[in-house]
Amino acid sequence: MADVNVSTLPHNPKGDGKGGPNPAQKAAETAGDEGIPAIELIELLFFAYRDFVGDADEMLARLGFGRAHHRVVHFVNRHPGMRVADLLAVLKITKQSLGRVLRELVDNDYIQQKAGATDRRERLLYVAPKGEELARQLVALQTRRIARALNECGPGTRIAARKFLASMIDPESRAEVERLISRAAGGK
Amino acid sequence: MADVNVSTLPHNPKGDGKGGPNPAQKAAETAGDEGIPAIELIELLFFAYRDFVGDADEMLARLGFGRAHHRVVHFVNRHPGMRVADLLAVLKITKQSLGRVLRELVDNDYIQQKAGATDRRERLLYVAPKGEELARQLVALQTRRIARALNECGPGTRIAARKFLASMIDPESRAEVERLISRAAGGK
DNA sequence: AGAAATATGTCAATATGGCTGACGTAAACG
DNA sequence: CGTTTACGTCAGCCATATTGACATATTTCT
CATH class of the missing domain: 1.10.10.10 (Winged helix-like DNA-binding domain superfamily/Winged helix DNA-binding domain)
Structure with a gap:
């Protein structure tokens, strides 16, 4: 996906027996710690x-x-x-x-x-x-x-979010991004 | 900002005494727990x-x-x-x-x-x-x-990331997004 | 000095993914 | 039967990105 907007939702007009789990689930599956x-x-x-x-x-x-x-x-x-x-x-x-x-x-x-x-x-x-x-x-x-x-969120969230987001970056780019961030941010 | 790419960095040709902290810092400041x-x-x-x-x-x-x-x-x-x-x-x-x-x-x-x-x-x-x-x-x-x-990242990261990301969403949209996610994800 | 490479700018054409306005058609609703 | 709804479509516009070609200054290499 890419930028999307929310607001209304698909309706499910007459409870047509479609409320339950649906596709795209097997593909998602678990991935990570829990x-x-x-x-x-x-x-x-x-x-x-x-x-x-x-x-x-x-x-x-x-x-x-x-x-x-x-x-x-x-x-x-x-x-x-x-x-x-x-x-x-x-x-x-x-x-x-x-x-x-x-x-x-x-x-x-x-x-x-x-x-x-x-x-x-x-x-x-x-x-x-x-x-x-x-x-x-x-x-x-x-x-x-x-x-x-x-x-x-909790107090540890900043650290966790920072780490998670950094880990989402391509490993090859990570060092450069860190450098980019810390350099400008006044990292000496 | 919006989508950006990384790769090379601004150089700082001859160490012209610009290595230290720079603008955009006062604006950033601290914000959150730490x-x-x-x-x-x-x-x-x-x-x-x-x-x-x-x-x-x-x-x-x-x-x-x-x-x-x-x-x-x-x-x-x-x-x-x-x-x-x-x-x-x-x-x-x-x-x-x-x-x-x-x-x-x-x-x-x-x-x-x-x-x-x-x-x-x-x-x-x-x-x-x-x-x-x-x-x-x-x-x-x-x-x-x-x-x-x-x-x-650590084991608690999924929970923390999930919470953080949800909190980043406009409060007005949050309920709908949660509904959108859980509904399709098999939420009953 | 002269040639080559570099840093930047620019012209022109094209693609994608948005937008607005106007109009059309089928079906439901009252 | 008339209005509203759900959808489609034609036509044109805008922003952002692309490629290729070429121009201009300036530095660097031989």
Whole structure:
């Protein structure tokens, strides 16, 4: 699956004897420590992620931006002075795709570009005040949801969630993601 | 943020005295039980989700399908006999958008339609054998990743992850999502 | 110095997956 | 019988991504 929305549900009009267990169950089966099918986590991950990014989507839409802009502002804010090539590598999109989004952000004073000091071919990217403010607001929004969730859950949840999410990442990428996170987060 | 990819990182060419903590930190701050900034979870959620859906994306691409098809096959498989209107409500897209995807799936024998028994205006949706097999494979793929992650983490992780993810969902939607999950999962 | 590689930008065409508005048809409902 | 409902479809638009080709500056290598 990929982003999905909820709201209403399939009805089951006249209790047509279809209420019980159904397909997709054998495939799910148990997977992990207890005897609960992983399909639960599959769908929860979906809905959780949908609402998680939904917060930002709204704010962005009001500015005429989309998720692509969010990604750029977020990463540039987290890694000031990153090069265009670095951003492309992190986002894994083509420079043509980045081009439009970056241009819009630069034109609207969310992102600044500076030629590299040692290599003037490089365009080092920085958030302008507007971009920093936007990034701050977006992080605050998403932080709020996470804080609420953590508060609702037990005290060990943060650690567990952090570990679980990290384990969900491709093993090959994990080291880089950890580096990306800790580096920007001020990890020394 | 929204879906992002990792791989290389911003370089920091000549140790220009930029290695330390940087912006976006004050905004992150602590949020929850311990003193760790939520921004870690924000980014982990991203990368985890990216790889999570990436599994399916590959398989789908080989069939010429996209995420839209995945959603349809997944939900129809989980809720056999659901109506088009139900699917629209769950996916929260327009019927025009669903139309194309559904037509492709029907034309290629992944999904079957049957007129409703009591209300013949309804088109009840069922997975055809090919669709069931595809849904099974996709769930298996994602289950594998989850199982691996749970195995890597402690025994309590499943419970904690389940709770955390559920708490990340909008409070208003939570009951419906739980219903959606448990109903299809064989909840009586 | 000159050639090659690198970092970036840009033009053009294409695909996917959303959207809105308008209209049509069959069936149920009152 | 008229209205509403469930669904489908035509037509056009938008955002985001893609590929391929090519341009321009600048650095690096020989």
